[in-house]
Amino acid sequence: MEFDLIELIRRHTGQARDDVRVGIGDDAAVLAPPPGKDLVMAIDTLVEGVHFPRGTAPADIGWKALAVNLSDLAAMGASPAWALLALTLPSADAAFVEGFAEGFAKLAQPHRLALVGGDTTRGPLTISVAVHGFVPPGQALTRAGARLGDAVLVTGTLGDAAAGLHALQHPPREDDGRTVLRGFLVERLSRPTPRLAVGTALRGQATACVDVSDGLLADLGHICVASGVAAEIETALLPRSSALLELYDDTTALHFALSGGDDYELCFTVPAARLAEVQAGLARLGCGATKIGRIVEGEGVRVRAADGSSLATDRPGWEHFA
Amino acid sequence: MEFDLIELIRRHTGQARDDVRVGIGDDAAVLAPPPGKDLVMAIDTLVEGVHFPRGTAPADIGWKALAVNLSDLAAMGASPAWALLALTLPSADAAFVEGFAEGFAKLAQPHRLALVGGDTTRGPLTISVAVHGFVPPGQALTRAGARLGDAVLVTGTLGDAAAGLHALQHPPREDDGRTVLRGFLVERLSRPTPRLAVGTALRGQATACVDVSDGLLADLGHICVASGVAAEIETALLPRSSALLELYDDTTALHFALSGGDDYELCFTVPAARLAEVQAGLARLGCGATKIGRIVEGEGVRVRAADGSSLATDRPGWEHFA
Structure with missing residues (x-):
């Protein structure tokens, strides 16, 4: 069933990017990073009952799981490119995955973000997304650098x-x-x-x-x-x-x-x-x-x-x- | 407490790599990919009671969470570089994190893999690791390509x-x-x-x-x-x-x-x-x-x-x- 779930997500979030050489469906994704840029990456997890209330609409969970990660890229000044998704679900619930993928895709598409790999496992509802983006070299925004008077x-x-x-x-x-x-x-x-x-x-x-x-x-x-x-x-x-x-x-x-x-x-x-x-x-x-x-x-x-x-x-x- | 846990892991897994511009401790990590290589990435999750028995030693969990991901890079012919860790734990258990980090680091070090970012959250014990590595352009091994007589x-x-x-x-x-x-x-x-x-x-x-x-x-x-x-x-x-x-x-x-x-x-x-x-x-x-x-x-x-x-x-x- 794992492969059906991932396929369902792939169909919803399928996003053409020239820099994806191998996407979902192999042991790993293969990407062609743009030359001369810094790669920015972050990972964030949402757990049911901790980060969102039980009963939250699957599409909202899909949106938010990506949004909290894209927000990390935004804070670094990075432009998004690719994501990996680790989805842990109590059961192979196609309706949940369908809704989740729809919310995820709705946010991914305007940012040209491609979902390039994933893993679905059985367990308590937990979603980790890793996002990847780019900045010109040395131009990432960090937390350090605030100066007196700013x-x-x-x-x-x-x-x-x-x-x-x-x-x-x-x-x-x-x-x-x-x-x-x-x-x-x-x-x-x-x-x-x-x-x-x-x-x-x-x-x-x-x-x-x-x-x-x-x-x-x-x-x-x-x-x-x-x-x-x-x-x-x-x-x-x-x-x-x-x-x-x-x-x-x-x-x-x-x-x-x-x-x-x-x-x-x-x-x-x-x-x-x-x-x-x-x-x-x-x-x-x-x-x-x-x-x-x-x-x-x-x-x-x-x-x-x-x-x-x-x-x-x-x-x-x-x-x-x- | 989140920051103490991540700091604990960072101390154990601290691995010097010239290509890490910003590591753990900001909104995202900033990396300098080697020029002209393909980037290979995978994510895999381990859930307690599904992928390892309850009572498994924390150091074994740390090792395995990284090993199953490095194995995906191996299957693509990639050399590892960086990892992101999403650790969901029932409570802020420093002894668990200490053991986990030790096992993770023991496998990471000989492969010069740097842990560059992470997220710790509260919830049922679940570990997602995203790994990143490199292959010369077009040389990633895939599942497609087997021919008659091979x-x-x-x-x-x-x-x-x-x-x-x-x-x-x-x-x-x-x-x-x-x-x-x-x-x-x-x-x-x-x-x-x-x-x-x-x-x-x-x-x-x-x-x-x-x-x-x-x-x-x-x-x-x-x-x-x-x-x-x-x-x-x-x-x-x-x-x-x-x-x-x-x-x-x-x-x-x-x-x-x-x-x-x-x-x-x-x-x-x-x-x-x-x-x-x-x-x-x-x-x-x-x-x-x-x-x-x-x-x-x-x-x-x-x-x-x-x-x-x-x-x-x-x-x-x-x-x-x-």
Whole structure:
């Protein structure tokens, strides 16, 4: 049955790329990397009940399994090329695989990403995807490189995915006319948009970059550690969606924005002198980026409330096994 | 805790390679592929209770998770370079990770394989490894290409791993003086040797190649399907270890050799005229390869018993979800 499942996935995700010499169906895939580029690769796993609730639509799982990985490529400024899929399933469930492949393919296709190999096994529902992409040599964005005085920015809005999970877990008892707002937040959770165009546009512009998967405080914290600096952000500047602000009080919305994971926005730093130019460039790509603070001396991430006071941030974001 | 686990693994498996520009610790790894080579990549998953028994030593799991993947590279004739690891664990068990990393590193080091990225998550014990290697352009060995009259060969011996699993599941009631023999078979199960040197030596020699992971009948069957041919093998020619033959009767040993998976030997085809030369070359590498049959017209794998009769082969090997 293994081969039928993989074939089903192949049919959905079949994506012609000249650089695939041997695709799915042999012991391994054979690819022709473009000359003179750096290869960027990442792997991420989704486990049922940990990274997505039981009962999540298979197509949403397929989309998200790829999205969280493409988001890692985006954070490095890489353009995607190929993926490997390791799918562990309790049983050979063709309907599940069909849905999964459809969601996976829907995200893969506009990015010209080819699924080139895979392995299906029996076991608790777990999906690992390894993605591969390219950057011009030496141009990958890393977490190290943020410098004193740099502006700290994020794309899109923060906290939506955490609010979406909360909304799923706390459905209203009766129709309150806010179903559309909740739907927006749930969509942000289940179909995150990897910011690939932003990532490539930031090559040579951003001094450091990370994707917001574990929560802003945790992920910006990674930039601080890797760069040997601190960051100071202001709550009043955090971009939050109108859905989030309408459905949740300010304290809760702020908590989601600071500590909620799964947004898959990019958080990055740019020299203050380049701020306007970078923001204008990203706006032309259709993805706004908001300045939320700056890089300062010290360690860690400090949060300043609207009244100027410091916010205690004892919940630095979701860590696996935390 | 995620970062501590990955750091623990990094420390054990730290392997200097000039081509790793950014290793573990960022959103993705950045590598400099060698110019003018084809990139070969595969992913394989091990699930506790499916691919290894509960209670398997962590170091054995670490070794095997990498070995089954390196075996895929070997079957393509590729030289290994980099790996990504997705480790899903029920809890942040440092002792498990320490043992796992030790076994993984022990196999990685002699092959100069660098672990360049990873993801640890909470969930049922599941390990996916993605491996990457290189071949000169166009020289990857595939399953397609076997031609009428080619000799069919396998490296090493067959059936040991299946017998090792049987021995583990049926321990003797008292010491029967054959502990060493059983130990050999169990070692073959838990610490398989990927035939990387054989794989690279077969570039330009073998017409088709596959690794024996699902059992000889199933895997040679893949070559037949991909090449549009049939294979005829002779039971009398199947290489079987003395441990296998001493501990099991001939029928059982034959069943293990034909249908047992997990041996990770290579099965390949070479033009008959080159047989002696190829065998001599592999013998010089310290890994014998035995001729077990030949490629004929038709479909599927036929098995001829010592008396010349055809063997019914209704159990074609272990398929996931079968």
